[in-house]
Each structure stands twice: as structure tokens, then as C-alpha cells.
Amino acid sequence: MGLLNQIATLPLAPVRGVVWVVERAVEAAEEHYYDPEPVEQELVVLEQRLLAGEIDEAEFDRREDELLDRLEEIRAHFQPDPDSDIR
Secondary structure: OHHHHHHHOHHHHHHHHHHHHHHHHHHHHHHHHOOHHHHHHHHHHHHHHHHOOOOOHHHHHHHHHHHHHHHHHHHHHHOOOOOOOOO
16 A cells, blocks of 8 residues: 555655655754854953943843843743653
8 A cells, every 4th residue: 555655646746755855954044043152152242342341331231132132032841841641
């Protein structure tokens, strides 16, 4: 039955290929989006700019809050959903 199924669905092969490529692209984009390393590096650079006098305390606080919120979002993404039924 598997061979007949493959033959019958052969016209859909290009669609399955496109779906596979789109799924891989989404996975790569999510991997990049949820990578904490660039955000952590930006926090280091931000502190260096403050210490060098390139930005004032208000700008530092505003940008630091944004970056810390982003890190919190990243960490929350990797936390298991407490409302899920998976145990």
C-alpha cells in the first residue's frame, strides 16, 4: 500500500518540498531570534558606552530595560508551558 500511496501522491511532491524548505527557514529564523548571545553582547557594549561617556544614564536605563525585556522573552520561550497537558 505504501508504494501505491507514493505513486498517487507523486504530483504533490513539489508542494511537500516547498513546505519542507519553509519549515527549515522558520526554524532558522526562530533560532536566530531566540538566541540570547547577541542581546547579552549588546548589554556589554551598552555598559561600555555608558562608562566611556558616549551615552547618559537615562539612555542607558531605557536601552537596558529594552534588552532585559528581550532576554526575559527569550528565557520565557524556552520555559515549559505550565498550562500544557504534557507531563
